[in-house]
Amino acid sequence: MDRLFLDTPLSQWLTALGVCFLIVLVLRLVASYVIRRLGDLTKQTRPELDDFLVELLRKTKGLFILLFGVWVGAFFLSLSPVNSEWLRRALGVGLLVQGGLWATAVVNYFLARSRRQQAEEDPSLATALGALGFVAKAVVWAIFVLLILQNLGVEITAILAGVSVGGIAIALAVQNILGDLFSSLSIVLDKPFVIGDFIVVGEFSGTVEHVGLKSTHIRSVSGEQLVFSNSDLLSSRIRNYKRMEERRAVFTLGVTYDTPAEDLEALPGIIRAVVEKHELARFDRSHFRSFGDFALMIETVYFMKVPDYGTYMDVQQAINLEIHGVFSERGIEFAFPTQTLHLKRGG
Numbered sequence: 001m002d003r004l005f006l007d008t009p010l011s012q013w014l015t016a017l018g019v020c021f022l023i024v025l026v027l028r029l030v031a032s033y034v035i036r037r038l039g040d041l042t043k044q045t046r047p048e049l050d051d052f053l054v055e056l057l058r059k060t061k062g063l064f065i066l067l068f069g070v071w072v073g074a075f076f077l078s079l080s081p082v083n084s085e086w087l088r089r090a091l092g093v094g095l096l097v098q099g100g101l102w103a104t105a106v107v108n109y110f111l112a113r114s115r116r117q118q119a120e121e122d123p124s125l126a127t128a129l130g131a132l133g134f135v136a137k138a139v140v141w142a143i144f145v146l147l148i149l150q151n152l153g154v155e156i157t158a159i160l161a162g163v164s165v166g167g168i169a170i171a172l173a174v175q176n177i178l179g180d181l182f183s184s185l186s187i188v189l190d191k192p193f194v195i196g197d198f199i200v201v202g203e204f205s206g207t208v209e210h211v212g213l214k215s216t217h218i219r220s221v222s223g224e225q226l227v228f229s230n231s232d233l234l235s236s237r238i239r240n241y242k243r244m245e246e247r248r249a250v251f252t253l254g255v256t257y258d259t260p261a262e263d264l265e266a267l268p269g270i271i272r273a274v275v276e277k278h279e280l281a282r283f284d285r286s287h288f289r290s291f292g293d294f295a296l297m298i299e300t301v302y303f304m305k306v307p308d309y310g311t312y313m314d315v316q317q318a319i320n321l322e323i324h325g326v327f328s329e330r331g332i333e334f335a336f337p338t339q340t341l342h343l344k345r346g347g
Contacts, residue, residue, distance in 0.1 A: 009078075016073035023069035028062070067094035092151040100144035107136045132185065180214040183230035187211055192234075197242035198309075201233065244307035246282070249316060253323070254295025254335040263332055264288060267298050270330075274322045275302045278315050295335030 003010045071091045074084075111133045188211065193199050197208050199218070206220035216233055218226040253271075255264070268286035275283045282303045289299040304312045327334065 012077050016076045018073075019076060020066075020069035020073035023072050024065050027065045027068070031065075064094050064098040067091050089151055089153075093148050096144050096148045096151065100141055103140045103144070104137055107133060107140065179231040180229050183234045184211065184213050186234060187216070187230060192238055193240050193242070197240055199241065200239040201228065201236050241307065241309075247304040247307050247309075247312050248301065249304060249312065250299070250301050251316075252289070253298045253300070254292055255298065255327075256333045256335045257294075257296060259296060259332055263330060264296060267332070268300075270326055271298070271300050271323060274319055274326065275300070277322070278318065280305050280311065281315055281319070292335075294337050 067090060070087070074087055187193070193208055195208050195211060199205065199208060201218075204218070204220065204226055206218040206226055208216065209219050209225070210217040211230075214230060216228050216230055218228065220226050253267075255267070265288075268288065271286045272283050275281050275286075282305055284301040284303060286298065286300040289297045291297070304315060306312075
């Protein structure tokens with residue numbers, strides 16, 4: 001007579017164990033073979049989908065394979081309803097844990113793909129991708145933990161209510177940190193500036209060196225490092241000089257009131273000829289603008305075709321020197337503040 005174990009004949013247990021062992025062995029051998037073949041294939045092709053499949057297989061844990069083998073073997077058992085329910089729940093937990101691992105692998109795959117495609121263009125993207133990856137994984141596992149609890153028969157409605165109240169309290173406690181975190185994501189996604197840009201924030205200016213989760217580091221013109229919280233930085237007015245295509249230059253010259261009318265009329269054309277000698281400068285206009293307190297004011301506007309500040313100053317200096325030379329040759333005098341005192345003798 002066949003012996004019983006947990007109200008089930010021993011022969012059924014042996015059959016179930018044999019089937020379970022066979023299933024686990026076959027699945028492990030197949031997984032190892034596929035991983036090895038895909039690994040060889042990725043060495044010959046671009047590491048895209050092949051690497052992703054390899055990572056998914058590597059994330060397939062032995063516990064899940066074992067639970068799957070137990071589930072198949074259970075078909076050869078005459079289990080009581082209680083034992084069948086426990087087996088179903090155990091298999092459900094294993095499947096959900098494995099699903100969380102697979103979902104994590106998917107997140108890692110897309111993060112790595114984004115890094116390869118864009119990180120070279122924008123180094124600050126690595127920071128945002130790290131933050132997005134952390135948030136995505138946290139959301140994934142929060143969902144799977146709730147599903148596991150529900151599978152075990154736990155009432156998750158009360159848990160969700162408690163979590164929502166606790167979440168509000170936590171959010172209030174760390175609202176500054178969360179504000180900086182979302183500001184960091186906004187900086188990277190909206191790109192008001194990137195690493196290497198020269199920006200002006202209020203009275204401060206410098207080159208962006210680092211965009212972190214909480215703060216942004218800027219190297220000022222005088223050499224010191226400026227640290228701004230991301231939320232404060234985005235709430236400020238930012239001027240980004242790196243994105244200028246042209247740099248507008250305006251200067252005003254004052255000549256004396258005794259300058260002859262013909263010279264005064266010729267000055268805009270003279271200045272235009274000087275500016276147009278420089279290939280990097282694009283002349284816009286030059287006019288006798290106004291009568292000043294002590295000078296006749298000539299206003300000139302031109303554009304630099306490159307945004308580099310050093311190049312702009314080199315061209316500006318060359319233009320200034322040439323204008324000074326032309327004025328000297330024509331005998332035109334620059335004006336400076338003077339006062340004339342008229343004395344009237346009494347009768």
